[in-house]
Amino acid sequence: MAIRVDPTLLDDMERYGAPDIKACFNCGNCTAVCPLSEGDDAFPRRMIRHVQLGQRDALAASKEVWMCYYCGECSETCPREAAPGELMAAARRFAIGRFDPTTLARRMFTSTAFNIGWMVVLFAILVGFLLGTSDVLPEGRVNTASLLEWIPFHVIHDMGLAVIIILGVLAVVALVNMLWLLSRETSAQGAPQPPATPSRFPLKAALLALGDMVGEVIRHRRFRDCQTAESRSDGPLPLRRRFVHLNIMFGFLGLALATVLDYLFKEPGSYVPLYYPIRLLGTIAGIALMYGATVAMIQRARKPERAYFDRSTVSDWALLIFLWIIGATGFVLEIAEYVTMSGISVDIVFLVHVGLAMELLLLLPFTKFAHIIYRPVALWYFAFRARRMGVIPNNMGFAEPQKESAA
């Protein structure tokens, strides 16, 4: 069957942040040095081939998009300076844009002006709504209790609920899109197929794959593999990208958990000591988040010798800045609980904190942050396929799986 080449995908990848890939002349160096490329996973060159041929669906459905943690090894050794590592990051943005039915993600990734403009407008709408429901400004000492009289708790609660419902619906639609495309493309590309659809859902394989996925997400094993290759010393542990990334991830998850527990077990605005378990969880998670986001921003700004962070996009920066500001404002509000503070500045900090937290969640499916929903589901899907074929997915079902023992 003749293959129809679509040259416009190369131009699109330029907009998604990989303009240099046009220089690639297919020497294969990048695949040879990639610490994660093995067996039939000849990436990043396979991704480059999809782009050169204009195979949009094959690119968006590629498992490698979710495997690569961007160590930069391939970009460093490319004789054409085609930055294949940047292509992997751009392909992730492209995939997120492909799965999003609203086209908002695509617009935000491909237009800096639209991205910044939309973030500003949405923030203004959210803050405007909060201010529209506010009461008189607190006087004297300002703490959570007085702030929740100024902007009533039920308003924040209802707004949060609406945001979570919108986020949930968008995420489900996008994930269904992704799974449908993964299923269609893995069949179309002639990959080994699981047995014909059984009469019952293969629950055991699904649960085992869930364990595979959770193990990978918690440990980020492939991220570690990227950095422990002999040629790749990423400096002392506190500065290693995997460690920094895990701080951001667990910091965010810890804060989200503390917020939920607060809601369930604590009277809104009531005083609790610093050692109260939920407060302690929030404080520790906040420190981890702030540490990770701060180091990640410094590393991006300084552009280390390694070839990663060559091209930070607005989307890369926006996520870190959002997280950093949410963390910093959260700490100011926590300090206001224990140290007497007053004045309009604390009110503004509160407004920024709530507005940005709502915006971060609303924009989650359309930004770099979307990888926290897509990556685990993609990892589960490929592990599930491997498990259904009776193999242990030693690389999350990606390459050279080992035969499962009889036990």
Ligand code: SF4
């Ligand atoms: S090393 Fe560079 S030129 Fe060679 S295949 Fe990879 S991207 Fe292309």
Ligand code: SF4
């Ligand atoms: S950035 Fe690293 S893991 Fe990703 S394709 Fe390049 S060499 Fe492989």
